[in-house]
Amino acid sequence: MVKEECKALLDALSRVTACYRHMVLTIGGTSDSQNLREELKKTRQKAQELAVANRNKLTAVLKDKAVSKEDKAEFERLWVIFSTCMEILEIDMRRALELGQEFPLNVPRKHLIQTGMSGGTSGVAARAMSVQNMKYEAEHNIDVVDLKDLENEINQVGEMMYEMEMKVNVPQWTVEAKQDPGAELKSTISVGASSIGMISVEENKSFCDISKVLAGIIFSAVLIVAIVLAVCVVKLS
Amino acid sequence: MERMIVSMQDPDMGIKMRNQRLLITVIPHAMTGNDIVEWLIQKYAISEEESLHLGDLLVKHGYIYPLRDPRSLVLRADDSPYRFQTPYFWTSSKWPATELDYAIYLAKKNIRKQGDLIDHEKDNYNQLHKRINHTWDFVVMQAREQLRAAKRRRKGDRIVIDCQEQAYWLVNRPPPGALNVMEHGPERRNCHTSRVQLPKNVDYYKREMESCRKAMGRTRVKSSICLEGYIKFNEQYVPHDPIMSGCLPSNPWITDDTTYWAMNAPTVTPPTKLRVERWAFSFSELLGDVLGRQQLLEFLKKEFSAENLSFWEACEELRYGEQTRIAHFVDSIYQQFLAPGATRWVNIDSKTMERTLEGIKTPHRYVMDDAQMHIYMLMKKDSYPRFLKSDLYRNLLAEAVVPPETKKRVFPFMRKQRHSSPSPALLLPAGE
Numbered sequence: 182m183v184k185e186e187c188k189a190l191l192d193a194l195s196r197v198t199a200c201y202r203h204m205v206l207t208i209g210g211t212s213d214s215q216n217l218r219e220e221l222k223k224t225r226q227k228a229q230e231l232a233v234a235n236r237n238k239l240t241a242v243l244k245d246k247a248v249s250k251e252d253k254a255e256f257e258r259l260w261v262i263f264s265t266c267m268e269i270l271e272i273d274m275r276r277a278l279e280l281g282q283e284f285p286l287n288v289p290r291k292h293l294i295q296t297g298m299s300g301g302t303s304g305v306a307a308r309a310m311s312v313q314n315m316k317y318e319a320e321h322n323i324d325v326v327d328l329k330d331l332e333n334e335i336n337q338v339g340e341m342m343y344e345m346e347m348k349v350n351v352p353q354w355t356v357e358a359k360q361d362p363g364a365e366l367k368s369t370i371s372v373g374a375s376s377i378g379m380i381s382v383e384e385n386k387s388f389c390d391i392s393k394v395l396a397g398i399i400f401s402a403v404l405i406v407a408i409v410l411a412v413c414v415v416k417l418s
Numbered sequence: 419m420e421r422m423i424v425s426m427q428d429p430d431m432g433i434k435m436r437n438q439r440l441l442i443t444v445i446p447h448a449m450t451g452n453d454i455v456e457w458l459i460q461k462y463a464i465s466e467e468e469s470l471h472l473g474d475l476l477v478k479h480g481y482i483y484p485l486r487d488p489r490s491l492v493l494r495a496d497d498s499p500y501r502f503q504t505p506y507f508w509t510s511s512k513w514p515a516t517e518l519d520y521a522i523y524l525a526k527k528n529i530r531k532q533g534d535l536i537d538h539e540k541d542n543y544n545q546l547h548k549r550i551n552h553t554w555d556f557v558v559m560q561a562r563e564q565l566r567a568a569k570r571r572r573k574g575d576r577i578v579i580d581c582q583e584q585a586y587w588l589v590n591r592p593p594p595g596a597l598n599v600m601e602h603g604p605e606r607r608n609c610h611t612s613r614v615q616l617p618k619n620v621d622y623y624k625r626e627m628e629s630c631r632k633a634m635g636r637t638r639v640k641s642s643i644c645l646e647g648y649i650k651f652n653e654q655y656v657p658h659d660p661i662m663s664g665c666l667p668s669n670p671w672i673t674d675d676t677t678y679w680a681m682n683a684p685t686v687t688p689p690t691k692l693r694v695e696r697w698a699f700s701f702s703e704l705l706g707d708v709l710g711r712q713q714l715l716e717f718l719k720k721e722f723s724a725e726n727l728s729f730w731e732a733c734e735e736l737r738y739g740e741q742t743r744i745a746h747f748v749d750s751i752y753q754q755f756l757a758p759g760a761t762r763w764v765n766i767d768s769k770t771m772e773r774t775l776e777g778i779k780t781p782h783r784y785v786m787d788d789a790q791m792h793i794y795m796l797m798k799k800d801s802y803p804r805f806l807k808s809d810l811y812r813n814l815l816a817e818a819v820v821p822p823e824t825k826k827r828v829f830p831f832m833r834k835q836r837h838s839s840p841s842p843a844l845l846l847p848a849g850e
Contacts, residue, residue, distance in 0.1 A: 192559070199563035206579065209505035211447065262556040265518065269560070276513060280505055292427035295435055295447035296504045297578040304570030358547075358554035 184252070187238055187259055194231040194263070198270050200224055200309035203302070205277045209284040210296035218286070219319045220306035221277060222327050227310055228270055229334065235263050236345060243349055254356075261356045264345060271338050278331050286324045423481050423502065426457065433457045438485060438499055443574045448485060450497040470495055478599050480509045483585030491588065501578075507586040509599070515590035518553065521546045523587055525561035538593050654699060658692050667821045681821050684708045691818040698806055701798040713814060717805050725762035726793050726801070729755045733790035737783055748781035756789075766792050 201224045207217060242248065242256050285291060303315045320326070426433050438448035451473070458469035473493040476482050477500070484491065485499040493500075524543045528535060535543060547554055568576055592598050657663050667677045681690055689709050697704040697713075704710040711727070718724040732755070736747040755764045756774065766774070770788045777785035805811055 195556070195559045196563050196567075199560055200567045202564065203567045206504055206506045206582075212575070258555065261552050262559070265553040265556045266560075269518065272513075272516075276506060283505065292424060294423065294502050294505060295427055296582070297438070297445050297447040297501050298504075298575045299446060300572035300575045302571070305567050308567060308570055353552045356552040358551050360555055360558050361547075 183238070183242060184255065187235070187242070187256070190231060190235045190238060191259055191263060191266070194228065194235055194266055197224060197228045197231060197309045198266050198273075200305050201228060201270065202273050203305050205273050205280070207296075207298060207302055208277060208280040210294050210298050212296075212298040212301060214301070215286060215319070215321055215323055216315075216317050217302055218281070218324045218327055219317055220302060220309075220315065222319075222323070222330070223315075224306060224309045225270075225274060225277075225331075225334065229338070232267060232270070232338075232341070236341065239263060240345075240349055243351070257351045258356045258359070260349065260351050261353050264342070264353075267338065267342055267345075271335065271342065274331065274335050274338065278328060278335060281324060281328050281331065287322060419476060419479060419481055420508065422476070425461070426502075436499075438501075440577070443577065445574045445578060448499045448501050450499060451494045452496060454482070454493065454500065455495045466495075478589070478597070480507065480586060480589035480599075483581065483588075485581065488581065488584055489588065489593075491585075501581070503585060504582055507582055509589065515586075517546060517550055518557070520587065520591055521550060521554075521557045522561050522564065523583060525557050526565055529561060529565060536593070542591065651699075658696060667824045673824070675824060677821065677824075681819070688817060688819040689814070691815070691820050694811075694814050694818045697811075701802045704802065704805075713810065714801075714805060717808060717810050718801060720810075721801065721804070723801060725755065725764050726797050728762060729764045730790060730793050730797070733786040733793075736786055739783075741783075744783055745781050748778055748785060751786060752778055764789075764793060765796075 201221070204217060204221050204224060208221075239256065239260050243253075243260060248256070284293060306315050307313065433449050433453050435447050435449055438445045454473045454476075455466065455469050458464065458472055459466060462469070462472075464472070470493060473482075473495075477484065477491050477493045480491075481503055482493075482500045483503055484494075485501055487498070520542070524535065524539055524546065527539070528543065550557070568579060571579070589599060660669065665678055667681075668675050670676050670678050680686070682693065685708055693707065693709070697707065697710045704714060715724055715727055718727055729751070732747070732751050736744065736751065739747055754760055754762055756766075756771070756778075757763075766789050770792050774786060774789045
């Protein structure tokens with residue numbers, strides 16, 4: 182079904198955008214590195230591919246006159262989501278360019294900001310690229326080399342968005358959201374694991390999970406030992 | 419501020435970092451308030467008070483955020499811990515915090531805290547849901563995706579990211595009543611971004627010299643004389659101002675009597691005396707009043723120079739008319755007023771005529787500006803003084819109506835008190 186395909190493509194684009202935003206957040210901080218810059222490059226190229234695919238599909242559907250009214254409303258809603266996603270992507274790309282220029286990596290006099298981050302972003306990048314592990318194969322000065330490509334890609338995205346505006350006439354105010362306020366609470370995703378940890382108030386739920394598992398194991402071990410002992414007692418007596 | 423932050427990072431000369439110990443995670447790169455103050459004193463050789471103030475500004479603008487009490491953005495010169503903010507979240511007017519981002523942040527917080535948002539955040543959330551309703555689905559989608567992406571990082575990094583985001587939104591969307599650092603006065607145009615960079619070659623400097631020379635040669639008037647003239651011009655309006663001098667017959671807002679508006683309607687046959695007097699103040703007053711313009715036209719017809727006013731009106735129509743009809747307007751103006759042998763030919767000097775005829779070949783809204791200005795000045799210097807001295811105008815003044823003041827009722831307990839409004843502005847100096 183065309184609708185399902187469009188939705189799947191849009192979900193993929195949203196996922197990649199979120200990962201890209203996550204990675205742009207870390208530019209200039211202590212977990213910045215050549216790997217991060219390479220991840221950024223790969224993620225944004227993937228995002229662009231998805232964007233082009235999305236655009237082609239959605240424009241084909243919206244131009245099709247044989248679509249029913251409810252379907253058309255649904256596709257318009259998807260189109261609005263898509264254009265918002267592209268706006269966010271473009272802004273993040275511009276910020277990545279600016280931050281990349283501000284914080285070149287191989288210059289000894291320029292120091293990175295000590296933001297407290299120590300881990301890498303390879304997990305996030307792997308999620309964006311839908312692979313298990315990331316492979317790094319770029320040269321060691323990709324942070325400088327990549328900036329030119331980034332500029333070109335920003336221009337491309339800008340042109341694409343302009344074309345989109347001109348070709349497809351979907352007024353944004355006619356689209357109504359399907360979700361009510363608070364709809365995200367009904368999701369089954371448990372994200373209570375990462376909460377803000379302050380020195381005094383600490384809610385280490387994931388830590389409790391590990392400790393719960395340990396406690397469970399110990400308890401069951403003790404139970405088994407008790408059962409074995411009881412059986413031995415019964416057998417010997 | 420940004421350079422200061424970057425210089426704080428220097429491993430030799432910068433601030434000494436410590437580790438922040440949470441229950442099991444250790445997060446590096448924390449510093450105490452004292453460290454910051456000491457470093458500022460040492461680096462810039464300033465007093466402690468100034469250094470405290472400077473550090474406080476850094477915190478308030480979001481470059482450093484407190485770890486122990488995140489809601490109070492204050493620098494304390496003791497051992498309370500602080501950390502640097504990531505460059506993405508630095509305060510910048512080039513990248514203002516958007517509503518969409520704020521909505522995504524609130525949605526994420528909603529998911530994390532299972533609906534337990536602070537009051538003003540709840541209000542903002544509902545407001546945003548109404549305002550950007552068309553992309554609300556995207557907001558929810560993106561909030562979920564961002565949380566899932568964050569799970570792929572280490573626990574310590576996740577905590578840091580949360581702290582960073584919270585600090586950023588505390589600066590950019592402060593709770594009601596808190597100091598809003600982002601408030602700035604009325605938008606001032608940033609001259610650096612809007613100026614076009616011209617190539618600084620010989621021509622450019624020649625033009626600069628020419629314009630400076632012209633500026634020096636301009637006639638100057640003493641500012642005291644200028645201001646006197648300005649005050650005099652404005653003072654003549656005092657008896658005409660309904661607030662300063664009350665209005666006859668009565669102020670409609672007070673007495674519910676709309677005679678005042680009826681008598682001063684744009685086209686009303688006996689105009690009020692004040693109105694006719696105003697035409698003598700300046701030419702623009704006369705032209706701006708519909709009745710005045712009619713009377714001027716009558717006068718000019720007698721003087722056989724009515725085509726000037728018609729030409730001026732036609733040019734106004736061109737300036738403020740529809741874009742699609744510009745070519746038509748220009749053509750009709752040319753045919754009626756400027757073509758040699760036209761029916762209502764206007765008398766413009768040859769240079770302006772040449773320029774206008776050139777400009778007509780590529781018509782746009784402002785081609786007739788030079789000619790229009792010439793005719794306007796002609797009317798103002800020539801016809802207008804004669805108009806004011808003419809019989810027509812004197813008759814108008816004589817026939818003009820002075821609206822009677824509505825009578826005061828004798829009985830004080832009548833419901834409608836119709837009286838000319840006492841001028842509130844005059845009461846004040848009397849009371850002082």
